[in-house]
Amino acid sequence: MTDLASLPRINEVAPDFNVVTTHGPRKLADYKGKWLILFSHPSDFTPVCTTEFIGFANAAERFKALNCELLGLSIDSVFAHLAWTRNIKEKFGVEIPFPIIEDLKMDVARAYGMIHPGAGDTSAVRATFLIDPDSKIRAMVYYPMSNGRSVDEIFRLLQGLQTSDKNGVATPENWKPGEPVIVPPPKTAADAEARAGQGYDYTDWYFSKKRLSA
Numbered sequence: 001m002t003d004l005a006s007l008p009r010i011n012e013v014a015p016d017f018n019v020v021t022t023h024g025p026r027k028l029a030d031y032k033g034k035w036l037i038l039f040s041h042p043s044d045f046t047p048v049c050t051t052e053f054i055g056f057a058n059a060a061e062r063f064k065a066l067n068c069e070l071l072g073l074s075i076d077s078v079f080a081h082l083a084w085t086r087n088i089k090e091k092f093g094v095e096i097p098f099p100i101i102e103d104l105k106m107d108v109a110r111a112y113g114m115i116h117p118g119a120g121d122t123s124a125v126r127a128t129f130l131i132d133p134d135s136k137i138r139a140m141v142y143y144p145m146s147n148g149r150s151v152d153e154i155f156r157l158l159q160g161l162q163t164s165d166k167n168g169v170a171t172p173e174n175w176k177p178g179e180p181v182i183v184p185p186p187k188t189a190a191d192a193e194a195r196a197g198q199g200y201d202y203t204d205w206y207f208s209k210k211r212l213s214a
Contacts, residue, residue, distance in 0.1 A: 015111035021099035035068035044084040055151035070098035180209040
């Protein structure tokens with residue numbers, strides 16, 4: 001049984017790794033100072049995974065513009081990864097520009113809680129980890145094997161995290177850049193009383209929005 005206390009948690013340092021990939025050796029420290037999206041898929045040469053990799057490949061430059069690297073993983077050999085990415089290029093006309101981790105011993109998959117026995121003992125579920133420039137996990141998203149994840153949503157979440165970090169704000173449901181953000185609620189009775197006169201888009205003492213300057 002998996003020890004839940006050992007699984008990665010939000011705002012804690014991500015489990016370290018030192019791995020072989022389709023782009024050569026990689027370790028967590030290589031991504032220090034950058035955002036990293038580490039994402040797993042159940043297996044190479046599977047249709048849902050193929051669509052996801054095409055989606056990440058098509059968005060790779062957008063992620064890079066936000067100082068974010070992509071890193072894939074499945075419990076397959078580097079040779080299977082190479083054959084699959086070559087097949088994607090040949091059959092779909094899309095080149096996969098990011099590394100894919102070989103994880104035959106499932107070391108990384110187990111460390112990151114990607115193995116869910118109810119879904120499969122030898123395949124990683126569709127797990128996505130957003131890791132910040134200090135190597136801390138900031139978000140985790142899990143999908144079942146049967147349904148592909150949304151690359152646009154992962155990109156939106158990255159934008160939201162970076163906006164919150166830079167401005168000390170929160171973002172509402174389905175927030176997109178340029179839309180109003182949520183001002184943190186006041187923490188004292190005096191601040192709550194004063195909130196209505198502070199120039200925000202005020203609904204109540206706990207709920208106010210504002211627009212960020214360009």
